[in-house]
Amino acid sequence: MSEGAETKWPNRLATRDAYGDALLQLGAERPDVVVLDADLSGSTRTGRFAEKYPERFFNAGIAEQNMINMAAGLAVGGKIPFASTFAIFATGRAWEQIRNTVASGRLPVRIVASHAGLTVGADGSSHQALEDIALMRVIAGMTVVVPKDAPETERVIREVVDWPGPVYVRLGRAKVPVISPKGAEFSVGKGEVLRDGDDVAIVACGVMVAESLLAADRLAAEGIAARVINMATVKPLDDDMLRQAASECGAVVTAEEHNVIGGLGSAVCESIAETQPVPVRRIGVDDVFGQSGDPADLLHAYGLTADAIFEAARDLVKKG
Numbered sequence: 001m002s003e004g005a006e007t008k009w010p011n012r013l014a015t016r017d018a019y020g021d022a023l024l025q026l027g028a029e030r031p032d033v034v035v036l037d038a039d040l041s042g043s044t045r046t047g048r049f050a051e052k053y054p055e056r057f058f059n060a061g062i063a064e065q066n067m068i069n070m071a072a073g074l075a076v077g078g079k080i081p082f083a084s085t086f087a088i089f090a091t092g093r094a095w096e097q098i099r100n101t102v103a104s105g106r107l108p109v110r111i112v113a114s115h116a117g118l119t120v121g122a123d124g125s126s127h128q129a130l131e132d133i134a135l136m137r138v139i140a141g142m143t144v145v146v147p148k149d150a151p152e153t154e155r156v157i158r159e160v161v162d163w164p165g166p167v168y169v170r171l172g173r174a175k176v177p178v179i180s181p182k183g184a185e186f187s188v189g190k191g192e193v194l195r196d197g198d199d200v201a202i203v204a205c206g207v208m209v210a211e212s213l214l215a216a217d218r219l220a221a222e223g224i225a226a227r228v229i230n231m232a233t234v235k236p237l238d239d240d241m242l243r244q245a246a247s248e249c250g251a252v253v254t255a256e257e258h259n260v261i262g263g264l265g266s267a268v269c270e271s272i273a274e275t276q277p278v279p280v281r282r283i284g285v286d287d288v289f290g291q292s293g294d295p296a297d298l299l300h301a302y303g304l305t306a307d308a309i310f311e312a313a314r315d316l317v318k319k320g
Helices: 015-029 047-052 064-076 087-093 095-103 118-123 132-137 150-160 208-221 239-249 264-273 295-301 306-319
Strands: 012-014 033-037 057-059 080-086 110-114 143-145 167-170 175-177 192-195 200-204 226-230 233-235 252-259 280-285
Touching: 012 015, 015 033, 015 047, 015 110, 015 150, 033 047, 033 064, 047 057, 064 080, 064 087, 064 095, 080 087, 087 095, 087 110, 087 132, 087 167, 110 150, 118 295, 132 143, 132 167, 132 233, 132 252, 132 264, 143 150, 150 167, 192 208, 200 208, 200 239, 200 264, 200 306, 208 226, 208 252, 208 306, 226 239, 233 264, 239 252, 239 264, 252 264, 252 306, 264 280, 280 306
Parallel strands: 033 057, 033 080, 080 110, 110 167, 143 167, 200 226, 200 252, 252 280
Antiparallel strands: 012 175, 143 233, 192 226
């Protein structure tokens, strides 16, 4: 996290922990909710559900393809399955099963993958999924959600229980700032304006939302009013909000903990290019693999910081 984040948001929680809490709540309310994992329940936090509701928990072992097919079968049988593992395994090893079994059948399988992005940290490039949003976004009918913090994660999990068709929810390992105000709501397909402004729009998801708000503070100090949009739903995008922001601000910066190719930045460009083309700068991992390191150090090393967002936004406004 960039300097100033701890002062601004002292409370930090991991989104994977919020997922474990949300599953426990759903387990008590919804007997049709079942949970599957690929031998990583301690890390994904599905183990909490397993302890409370062992008859509704299924450990598929280190067999992610089988886990997805099991989830599909449970969905056909009327259950609401939540299938979890690390993002690199969920979207990499099991992509064919997600596409051909789950998505083609429009089955209500919720794939909730943890340990995404650089903030996996010391596990290194083999475990740092930087392509997962792209892999899921391209599948027809797949909904893709990237919560910004723990409270939003809990709302997302509750919201997608009855959402039609398959859903991919991307979670992280590291503790991140809690920035959601009390009573904040979440709706699939709707963006959230966290800060208003009409000089430049910053559209972000996940851990980069906090960085975007820090960048907006710096921009304000220089007289630049940045509109900060939390685009937790990467698919379907809130096209109306994006086009309005592009029209009123005249420039857009996107920020994500993902490859700049195929993720949020690409989605935003695709959306506004057709109806409201404006200059766009994409902040993300610049088409390279990650490496082992401390999560905060990795974000800095790869330019996923408030400083990078600030520089990109200021440059766009100056060229405006």
